[in-house]
Amino acid sequence: MKTLINIKVNGRAWDLAVEPNRTLLDVLRHDLELTGTKRGCDLGECGSCTVILNGKPVNSCLVLAIQANGAEVLTIEGLAGPSGLHPLQRAFVEKGAIQCGFCTPGMILSASSLLQKNPKPGEEEIRTALSGNLCRCTGYQKIVEAIQSVGERGQG
């Protein structure tokens, strides 16, 4: 039976009627048509479904939508500001950190969460923060370099 929940997504509040067995990932992609968050494995093993939930990056495929009632969610679509792409997004573009792009939203969100905690992280810390986001295309290096460049510029 559907339950009415209220979630704030990318700064905007939504009232949604959801079945308990739907995940936050399902609801974001289907009900809110925010398809920037991806489904790579559905079991919390690849990180392509990463969203920021109440300030922490999580696998949205392992969160029931109903658990997110009253929560604040940030997806990749919410990262860009009124003046355009977020510095991380721009750095990913400039540094060649994007190939197929499927892991990119999750990577950027994990990185943004890291930079909130530590604006100038070292390489080891960056790699640890990304260790739940799998990438098969880039070998991770240009992703790390993009994040380092944002840290160095103090834009996180």
Added chain:
Amino acid sequence: MSEYTVVNSRAPRVDAPDKAAGRALYIDDIRLPGMLYGAILHSSLAHARILNIDTSRAKELAGVKSVVTSQDAGLVKYGVSPARYDETVFCHDKVRYIGDEVAAVAAVDLETAMEALSLIKVDYEELPAVLSIEEALAEGAPLVHEEYRGNIGAQVHQEFGDVEAALAQCDVVRTDTFRSKRQDGGFIEPQGCIAEYDANGNLTLRSSTQSPHYVQRTIAMVLGIPIGKLRVIKPYVGGGFGPKVAANAMEMAACLMSMKTGKPVKMNFTREEVFLYGRARHQFVHTLTTGVNKDGTLVALKNECYLEGGAYSSFGIATIYYAGSLLGGPYRLQNMKYDAYRVYTNKPACGAQRGHGGVIARAAWEQQLDRIAEEIGMDPVELRLKNMMEAGDVSCNDLKMNSLGMRECIEAVRDGSGWKEKKGRLPKGKGIGMACGFFVSGAGFPIYRSDTYHATVTIHVSEDGGTVHVYTASAEIGQGSDTAFAMIAAETIGIPLDSVKISSGDTEFGIDLGAYSSRQTLMTGHAVKEAAVDVRRQILGVLARELKVDISELDIKDGLIVFKHGRVDFSHVRTRYSKEHRGWQGLPKGREPLTFQEAARIAYLARGTIVGRGKYKPAELGGTHKGAAVGTSPAYGCSAQVVEVNVDMETGKITVEKMTDAHDCGFAINRTSVEGQMQGSLSMGLGEALQEEVKFDQKGRILNPNLAEYKIATSLDMPNVEPIIVESHEPYGPFGAKEVGEGAIMPTIPAILNAVYDATGIRFQELPLTPERVFMALRAKQQAKGKNPADES
């Protein structure tokens, strides 16, 4: 300072901003009105006769709109190469592996579709299964395909020169057997598709594919749809690496059910289904016998290979050739014998994966060459340099190296890694190793017999506005091909990159064989260049007539018309343009340089819409021996790597600490993209060397069909790579460019193996080098030493 304005730069990719913003649409992001959701019923047994399929209860379930089996799909056989069409959409008489497709349903939502699957009743008669090369080849083994005796789906026998005679003359002859494991593509986006059949009988299939062209052809053939009424469109793809090249049963089922219901049908693979479908890297067992002279001259190679192919041929019919032909270079070798057997088993079919059949063959041989180097007391780098082919050489199996920057690659990694200081001098547990490799820049022939062009491209010039739109059926799957082609078009025409739009991956845009065999930069790049030259010629031709100068006096650079000698009065062209644009702000005026925008407008007014056309087909390549087609290519990319490892001598766990990679891509159209392909290839190679293996139980079920237990490299496993681009200027490549996408992985596994030997004194002849495998070998070595304390290690 580059002589080029656009190519050879680090231009950001044209698709990157959309991907960074989460706006790029992949197949599962697309929804069409009235769309149904489909699901596949897979076989739960590795080998069984189908006695009966009862779909009646599934059909009755509310919300189910279509249930299909082989009765509906028909029995037209398909595969990848016409030489081996051994699959049907659905199984009809028997199932050949756990995962084999038996039926499909389409329903109003996925939940209903899944419930319908559970209502389909299949009566099986279980048959004994063969789950390994040994089991399949055993006397009296059950046959996976009745027509293929002994379960040998394909065999190859080639000889160049006289290997036995040559080996008899050699000072040193070594034989080693090397065994790899079945592996997976590991792309992060699972396959998916949406089929849409309209009221005019036109079928559009959107699919996460590497080759809309091959998918279109295969589906048209199998379902009997006129090919002109079938359109295949590729949205953004989240990685391909090989398994997404061929048409799959899901695509066909979706098309079939859309035709039956008149509604769009979406289907996806779960991650588990990605593994069940497979079509990824075969298991290879190579027995290599190599003979050299004591001065290090390579004389002869005998290569016997068994491939564990799974239940169908798929791309394996090409793999079996590559596993031999790709050892024909990059060393001078007069005598090579190759015998190979691709064995059917009751497991998911194997196909092409980055580097195709060349990767494991290269791993086996580059390690053996190191062993030989040690035996004759020669530095492994010197052994490579001594035997290296040079530009212009032709291999014993007719592979012509028109450009080959192999020497530069080897010297670059040798010098860039500190090889001379480190080799043999690192503390116990640390090691350094090197290896080489090379790969085709596109297969010399399409996978089906045909005189077709490999790529056709059109470039439409906007009637006003000075932009151009490149139309290509090629597949941007993450490698950066859209950007490369936009750059080639921009450079060739002489306009800035942001004046170029590109649309790709749609069979309506022309012919393109797709993203496989590392072909697109060279082949489609040529077609783009030709179309761009055509655009220039048409526009400058009109301008020359208008300005009464010879066309050779004109050039286009940076979006401006350049007059090579003296001033030319173009004021009447400018005036005409301004008159048409009264009210517009910021128009070019007076004696400011004439713009491409104005010239293109004039050309349109003279000729109508300007369309440049380009096409590419390689020249007749290769020898006349059987299988000569596979391995031939217009050009070969090559590379060398040096890797440093740290082996935890107590647990056996290997950490790759540093990688230096030099790749000759002929000419880098986009330097950042080339580096990205190098780094990505190396991360796949590292994973395959140390961590990746698809595991089965005794019933033929995959034990690890998920990304937790099938272990691709994480950000903590992959070190930094020092990428060095070598440019040998390939004469047959557009701007001198040739491949990087697959060749870069070639040296990775053997460089790691050779480094591990340097660290531990152990030669590993089996992959992957998991901590347990390494530990057991270290312990065995320790125990052997214990028995014989005089042994040096």
Added chain:
Amino acid sequence: MLLPKFNYHEPRSVDETTRLLGEIGREASVLAGGTDLLVNMKLGKTAPKHVVSLSRIEELRRVRRGQGSLTLGACVTAGGLNEHEEIKAEFNGLCQSAGSLGSPLIRNLATVGGNIVTARPAADLPPSLIAYGASILLKKEKSERTLPLDEFFKGPGQTLREPDEILCAVILNAPPPYSGGGYVKLGVRKALEISLVNVAAFLALDGPNGPIKEARIVLGAVAPIPIRSPSAEAVLMGDKPDDELFEKAGNAASKDAKPIDDFRGSAEYRREMVKVLTKRALKQAYEEAKLREWRRWK
């Protein structure tokens, strides 16, 4: 992948939870982080009629200091443990094990309570918690009980928790001065791994250079449940800590291990690795113990 249908309950307090479980406990699964339950539901391994979520119960997410003890609410996440100042300062081994669980994303969901009650033989947190002598608080509607954690496990997926009980808290006693903990996990990759073997160690010394007056060695993934190693502990007790002793302890520990062959690795390899990991965990514990005079519990 789809989740099966279920009735969803979101009690607002521990009392409400235990009342609810008193009624439907036998047909209910308790949802904390979801990293185990939701995965198993998607894989079709379990389809409970009721799911009781603990998300709304604030008190279960708290870490509370008491008199000489630290109480972890059952819904404190692994990430929370790994970043908590007091855990980092006082319970190094626990901090290490929390930081090695899954991935940073999983750690933001997975809870200490969940990692205990799911009772996976290779779980990361129980060995460390047992090494620190943790006990757990279980509550049902009308009663509660406290148990030492190392008595709680019965087999893979099986614990002493009754269907109408919830695990509320994990209680850690202040470690004495000159004590320390270590945790070592072995996997194939450096993240996203289920342990092939893990070992947690705890040492309490009589002064900065020993001898050892308390030793707990807990082995994970080499038995149906996390197990103490009495043989290793016997080797350690009363002796001065040094590499040679730790090596002896490691060899002894491998005798207590009862690993099996599975698709991740062989019993033989696991048994050998118990030796190595025990030695390394002890070294970690000793490094911390040497320094604990200035970090004495206040």
